Amino acid sequence: MPQFYVGDDVVAAIWKLANPKPFENLSFDTALRRVIAGFAQVVERPLEHSNNSPEEPIAYVAPRRAPTPSAKQWAASIQELKSVPNLTSWKSICDHLEIKTAGDSARRKLQKWIENNKPLWPRVPDTG
Structure with a gap:
């Protein structure tokens, strides 16, 4: 060798x-x-x-997907969500806010919801 x-x-x-x-x-x-x-x-x-x-x-x-941004880290940056336990995924955040994802991307649905309902919240981060 x-x-x-x-x-x-x-x-x-x-x-x-x-x-x-x-x-x-x-x-x-x-x-x-x-x-x-x-x-x-x-x-x-x-x-x-x-x-x-x-x-x-x-x-x-094989094609590589961009890593998903941290939902937990994003939720911790918002005063109203900071103290809520188990917000570790975009879906769990949507469930807590009663946002219906209907099989779509929870992260994208959350971003649209924020634009309409909470414009002062920070934007949901984009993937890679």
Whole structure:
């Protein structure tokens, strides 16, 4: 197996991106695998519209969704919601305010409700 020299700056970057839990003991190999898995989830699928045979698999990067902003943090910034327990999701906030989501995004419904009913409240944060 070939061995590679890895500079301290690269090790530090991989360690930061691997985001180990406190007191978690990771080898560089494990940290690098975690970083690679986080950047690209490799999935095999047959080729389409290619000169290669359809049985030959290829790897592609799955699309990544932007992380949802913290509903708990947003609720804590509002005086009327700060003391209400269990407001940990956008849906729980909508339920508390009696906003009907009807299967739509609770975060978007809440933003529309705020624009009409509580214009002085801070805006609901957008995703990424």
